[in-house]
Amino acid sequence: EKGGYEHFMLKEIHQQPQTLADCMRGRLSLEAPYVKLGGVDEYEKTISNAKRFIIAACGTSWHAGLIGEYLFEDLARIPVEVEYASELRYRNPIIQEGDVVIALSQSGETADTLAALELAKDKGAMLYGVVNAVGSSIARLTDAGSYIHAGPEIGVASTKAFTGQVALLTMMAISLGYKRGRIPNSYFHKLISELHNIPAKIERALRCEEQIKYIAKEIKDRQNALYLGRGFNFPVALEGALKLKEISYIHAEGYPAAEMKHGPIALIDEEMPVIVIATNRSAYDKVVSNIQEVKARKGMVIAVVTEGEKTISEMADYTIEIPDTEEPLTPLLSVIPLQLLSYHIAVMRGCNVDQPRNLAKSVTVE
Ligand code: F6R
Numbered sequence: 001e002k003g004g005y006e007h008f009m010l011k012e013i014h015q016q017p018q019t020l021a022d023c024m025r026g027r028l029s030l031e032a033p034y035v036k037l038g039g040v041d042e043y044e045k046t047i048s049n050a051k052r053f054i055i056a057a058c059g060t061s062w063h064a065g066l067i068g069e070y071l072f073e074d075l076a077r078i079p080v081e082v083e084y085a086s087e088l089r090y091r092n093p094i095i096q097e098g099d100v101v102i103a104l105s106q107s108g109e110t111a112d113t114l115a116a117l118e119l120a121k122d123k124g125a126m127l128y129g130v131v132n133a134v135g136s137s138i139a140r141l142t143d144a145g146s147y148i149h150a151g152p153e154i155g156v157a158s159t160k161a162f163t164g165q166v167a168l169l170t171m172m173a174i175s176l177g178y179k180r181g182r183i184p185n186s187y188f189h190k191l192i193s194e195l196h197n198i199p200a201k202i203e204r205a206l207r208c209e210e211q212i213k214y215i216a217k218e219i220k221d222r223q224n225a226l227y228l229g230r231g232f233n234f235p236v237a238l239e240g241a242l243k244l245k246e247i248s249y250i251h252a253e254g255y256p257a258a259e260m261k262h263g264p265i266a267l268i269d270e271e272m273p274v275i276v277i278a279t280n281r282s283a284y285d286k287v288v289s290n291i292q293e294v295k296a297r298k299g300m301v302i303a304v305v306t307e308g309e310k311t312i313s314e315m316a317d318y319t320i321e322i323p324d325t326e327e328p329l330t331p332l333l334s335v336i337p338l339q340l341l342s343y344h345i346a347v348m349r350g351c352n353v354d355q356p357r358n359l360a361k362s363v364t365v366e
Contacts, residue, residue: 007353009155009247013339014206017199019150019160020332023167024195033192035175037168039128039144046126048179050100052079054125056088056116057104058363060158060242064165065104066235067331071169074328075177075191085116086366097124104169105129106153106161107362108136117141130168132161146172155354156361157246159339162239163202166331170195173328194326198333201323205336208320209344212337215302215318216344219273225250226264226299227338228257228290229277236277236331240338247356248346257283257290270298275341277304277334278312281327291315302341304334 005011027036040047053072055065062084069080083093085103089112095101101120105113108131117127117138129138129145132153139145148164174191177183183191219225225244229237238254245252255264257276268274274294278287288311294301295315303316306324313319322333346353
């Protein structure tokens with residue numbers, strides 16, 4: 001059942017080249033080229049003319065939603081708000097006809113997300129589901145949607161569902177951006193061919209596993225960890241921190257890298273490992289200076305960089321290389337080493353990786 005892997009989580013991490021290929025199959029064509037999402041095409045007018053998108057989700061799915069915000073804003077120029085479903089449902093939120101509410105959920109059964117959708121429906125919004133579990137409550141309640149086709153996710157810590165959600169939102173943003181005339185032809189082609197290459201690049205990113213085990217040994221007895229990222233990779237920092245908390249019980253926080261100096265820098269000393277996602281071309285110099293600030297305070301820096309990167313590799317204690325891609329697609333690659341890192345740290349600490357204490361796979365009560 002675990003396909004030769006020690007845990008479901010490890011199997012699911014390694015399945016990602018395949019699950020993402022499944023997610024994109026039939027939806028993406030290099031030759032034409034096109035991006036086709038049944039749910040989006042069916043409601044094209046409503047979605048394309050939406051005044052704004054409201055993304056509602058919990059936990060890891062909420063992190064995928066934050067990446068969605070960057071994607072829709074950057075590629076399709078659609079205003080987006082990302083909400084914790086648990087907050088949205090109790091806030092008397094301003095939701096109107098013309099709004100599209102996108103629910104992200106692996107299980108399709110999360111009580112808070114379902115309740116937020118019921119509320120949005122009453123207020124006249126169109127509901128779109130990005131769901132893994134076929135035929136689940138959220139899939140049934142929404143007007144339209146797209147399955148991510150990740151297959152059953154057994155490990156409590158979500159991995160392949162996260163990348164599936166991000167890939168789906170990426171396809172949606174590219175498709176809408178193109179239809180709305182916000183993406184020039186050449187960039188459209190480039191994004192499609194890069195997306196097509198993502199499964200093979202994840203395969204390559206997974207090769208860092210031996211190195212990750214080595215780094216995991218260095219971190220496993222620490223009390224805290226800090227994750228930093230910017231732009232598209234800020235939500236990946238949040239996700240890396242959540243993965244570590246959930247399965248290894250090490251306290252971790254994710255921050256936008258530039259926020260460090262507004263508080264968290266006070267925590268940095270020789271005991272603090274800082275995991276920095278440093279793949280963004282657009283804020284490269286700024287991330288370099290964040291790393292210098294950490295090193296000046298004797299923090300341990302683990303940097304996730306683009307293959308061939310030199311400057312950061314010389315400054316960081318450890319560097320993990322991932323393949324280059326277009327910036328909006330980097331989260332699909334940068335999250336891979338963070339998933340592996342949390343997994344191996346948890347195993348070394350003797351934790352129950354697939355069923356961490358106090359957690360359930362789907363939270364069907366408040
Ligand atoms: C994280 C995790 C949870 C879920 C959250 C939402 O690894 O498993 O944070 O992401 O409970 O669940 P779904 O996506 O099923 O609505």
